[in-house]
Amino acid sequence: MASKIIDLDHVCLLAALRLTEKEKEELAPQLEKIVEWVRQIAQVDLSPTEEAAYPAVDFPAPMRADVVQSSFGVEEALSNAPERDKEFFKVPQVIEGKE
Numbered sequence: 001m002a003s004k005i006i007d008l009d010h011v012c013l014l015a016a017l018r019l020t021e022k023e024k025e026e027l028a029p030q031l032e033k034i035v036e037w038v039r040q041i042a043q044v045d046l047s048p049t050e051e052a053a054y055p056a057v058d059f060p061a062p063m064r065a066d067v068v069q070s071s072f073g074v075e076e077a078l079s080n081a082p083e084r085d086k087e088f089f090k091v092p093q094v095i096e097g098k099e
Helices: 008-015 021-042
Strands: none
Touching: 008 021
16 A cells, blocks of 8 residues: 555554554555644745744752762661562563574
8 A cells, every 4th residue: 555645665664564454444544634734834934933042931940059968778678678689670581682
């Protein structure tokens, strides 16, 4: 299925997506609508507006003193860990590769 505005196969390649032809047929019109909305937004004339030099909030963010404090010890930090490996949290592998 070829899209008029978007090369969906190229988008899938860049995003590492594996879509079926049915999914592509459903997704293509939705993406085309999104692109059209972005084009409409890009056409809005913003020239009469001034750029904001400061954020909308007109008061400074509260600052606190940078004070050195003691932190948890290893045993206390790992006390509720479901699994641990010596002094480290043990979590399931989420990135494929070397184990």
